[in-house]
Amino acid sequence: MFAGHDPFLVALSVAVAILGGYTGFGIAARIRTAPRANPRLLLTGAAAFLAIGIWTMHFVGMLAAPIPADASYLVLPTVISFLLCALVVGISLFFVSIGSPSEGRVSASALLLGLGIASMHYVGIHGLAGDFSIQHDYGMLVLSVVIAVAAAYGGLKIYLARQGGLRLALSAIAFGIAVSGMHYTAMYGMHFVPAAAGHHHEFGGLVASPQLLSLAVALLCFVIAAGFLLFLVPEQRQRLATLGPEETDSDTIDLPADPDYHPPRFVDQPASRGLPLGGIGQPKQMPVSRVPVVSTEGTLLIDVSDIRSIRADAHYTLIHDGQRERMCPWSISEAEARLDPALFTRVHRSHIVALPHVSFLRKEGDGAIIELDGPVPHVVPVSRAKIAEVKARLGLVRGAAMRQ
Template sequence: MFTGHNPYLVALSVAIAILGGYTGFGLAARVRDTPGARRRLLLAGAALFLAVSIWTMHFIGVLAAPIPPDAVYLVLPTITSFLICALVVGLSLFFVSVGEPSTPRVIASALLLGAGIVSMHYVGVHGLAGDFHVEHDPAIVALSVLIAVGAGYGGLRIFLARHGGTRLVLSAVAFGIAVSGMHYTAMYGMHFVPGGSGHDLHIAMGPVASPQMLALIVVLLCFLIAAGFLLFLVPEPRARGGPLPADPVEEGDAFALETEAMPETEAPARPSAPQAQRPLPLRGLGLPRIVPVPRIPVEAADGIHFIDVAQVRSIRADAHYTQVHDGTRERMCAWSISQAETQLDPAVFLRVHRSHIVAIPHVALMRKEGDGAVVELDGAVRHLVPVSRAKIAELRVRLGLLPRHHHVS
């Protein structure tokens, strides 16, 4: 069965699954950090793109297969297959995008995602009508289910452990493998047996569409997926008020503070930030003495939660806000990166990049990368943070790799 497939359509089906997965997972990644009604719109958009990519990949694969020439497509089962897929995929994304992504939750989400892929395939296949009936090899059916669930679990795990675009690409590739691997495995175990009353029975069940009509619909959906992928790559505009301020210590003295760069009367006002105490020199260490906040506020669908600073691994600038990583996932904080730097204990936290602050006790690995470096932070989900060239020496001092009296320039 599989050897007669059109190789170009097979390649197109896999590419469509990956592009749709990239867009869908990318939209889902923003769900956890978005409050209000926009959160539901992002979740619906992610589920829609994933479902459309699964459905489109499936029917490209069907068009690529050597099916009987008299076959037509029943409209009702074909539409039903898409609706089942959209519903189940939406539930799967909801489970991993809301709340703590624990292992049981991810397993349940992978089972749902695999069930959505499998149900869509077999409902869609039995929408084929003609003078034949379809038989399936039970062992191949079981194998296709395992492929869908296993690869779906891997894709969700990569997605949850993301840091930057590389992890999202890997997650989309895993999703494409899950969908296409399940489809072509199932097609390998599917056989068209000539004869029977299947044609008359199927025609009596409702309207049908020709392969040419299906091909036209598939072409339009391919265009939709490609357009959505390209639009997703366009960066979002920054919030009103201009770009982020430049890091005041990025290129200067590694131990300089913004508040020490000017007299107290000239310090810029921060109307949206709570009043913070002015740092005082801490003798012998070159670090400021402050009264650090014990917890950091983060946004959630049900309100504002507070994370103990001991759980914080890193803080990343996101326009006028920040994303706080607690060792498991990122959550949105209303503080700016500069405000976070002011509020946190500098004996524990260090701004290693214009857009990144790390907790020194949680640094598990440091390595050179290009002109700068990267550090890996520990936790249930480890993640990487870039270090600018100007901050490497100070970070090495703080990690005990250089003597504390080492000159930082």
């Protein structure tokens, strides 16, 4: 399969696919583990790095192949091959990012992505121009498509699994080898047939030489390597893990103080009823059973049993009901005071979670993340100082003293 190929460029093509897969799927995975990040920006970055990695791997492999010396590249098919790759990668990641990804949706997305990778390859191949024609072994063509779909399925599973570190690296290696295997399988079944004597092909449109393509590929290799290295730079909360306990004991060591914090107030309880307005030495208000949220029709009241998490948003909060976030007119501190402390706990300066809906807990950096169940599972961060309390509330630590 590699007969006549430049071994150094073959190795580079595999490395590019691995780096692109690691960076792309690593960025995509943060959509589910970084609740404050912009999911559209992350999805765009993930699709871009995956598409660049797959496309660059393909053309590094083309430069490594023993193609005819007079071959050149038609610009339009070459550009279309990249756009096609970027489009199907973006669509596939989007479909598995919305809602709860079923096995059927993952399989359909993998089929779309695999066919897109194969189409990118063959469109790019037929962008070669010269005094020759290209023939394919259709058995190898079908096998290459099967490998592309399998690689796409494995890659999407990498994205959906909460993997990081060594496991993500091993998965990216498997993905890069699979994508490269698809390319070289297809190349093994491809044959250049010289044009008949005295017959010359006429090509319309822009044509790029192999040397110009080499410069473009080298630039994209640099982009992938730079993105990979930047992705490895630890986040602020990871760097704080190296500080001493006396420097990181506070909940707010990694973030500034909450400017929107206000003492609890109970404005919906008229003083004429003789109910306390809160304060030191006064009894606490009974927990509410419903919470107001704002909609286009007006203000709705949702049952507290439907609430998964509450996130601070300026002077208001966003309540996640298992499907989407809705705006609540309460501040984060007011919500904390009104809700039943047996069911809800504040795990971060900006987040409250419903303990009965916690389905997953994982240490991350110097803090942790919690996943809440529902039709659309989502995650929230847990500050370092709250980890022990949360574990105790969930029954994960025996005899742990809960912070009041």
